[in-house]
Amino acid sequence: MNNLWNRSVGPFDEAAVQRHRHMGLLDCNGDVNADAVNFLAHLCAGLFFDALCDSYVEMQTVSRICQAFCKSENVEAQRVVLMICSEYDAMNHPVPEAIWWISGSKLLVSPFIEGFLSYLREYLKELEVM
Numbered sequence: 001m002n003n004l005w006n007r008s009v010g011p012f013d014e015a016a017v018q019r020h021r022h023m024g025l026l027d028c029n030g031d032v033n034a035d036a037v038n039f040l041a042h043l044c045a046g047l048f049f050d051a052l053c054d055s056y057v058e059m060q061t062v063s064r065i066c067q068a069f070c071k072s073e074n075v076e077a078q079r080v081v082l083m084i085c086s087e088y089d090a091m092n093h094p095v096p097e098a099i100w101w102i103s104g105s106k107l108l109v110s111p112f113i114e115g116f117l118s119y120l121r122e123y124l125k126e127l128e129v130m
Contacts, residue, residue: 019101025108032107040098041115047096048084048116049123055091059127066124070117077113078103084116 020026024036052062065087072080081103088095102108 016101016104020105020108023098023101025102030107032111034111037108037111038115040102041112042119044096044099044112045116045119045123048087049120051088051091051093055093063124063127066120066127070121070124073117077110080113080117081109 017026017030021028021030023040025033025040027033049062049066052065053059056062056065069080069083072083075083081099084099085095085103099112102112
């Protein structure tokens with residue numbers, strides 16, 4: 001069967017923009033939907049933090065990992081995505097599909113990571129209060 005929709009098979013394919021649009025991350029003109037990207041960053045940071053808490057017995061380990069991420073704010077966004085993927089791998093969890101699809105987009109990866117780190121900092125502060 002022919003691929004009639006010219007579907008992308010990876011986040012670095014040119015047709016990935018179509019998926020980003022379907023996810024609501026880009027509008028029909030190809031502009032970033034900042035609210036949707038921020039919502040996704042919030043969702044993914046929360047899932048990531050909870051996965052850390054579920055995977056590691058000691059909260060010191062969770063804190064150390066979160067601190068390493070929070071110190072990465074001046075690191076290239078795509079490198080932070082690789083850090084996220086590596087940590088999911090260390091926890092034996094699959095990388096959320098949305099992160100996979102964002103990873104190849106120069107338009108989306110920076111605002112996503114900025115939001116992700118912002119929310120992760122909030123969770124780290126909550127952890128330090130406990």
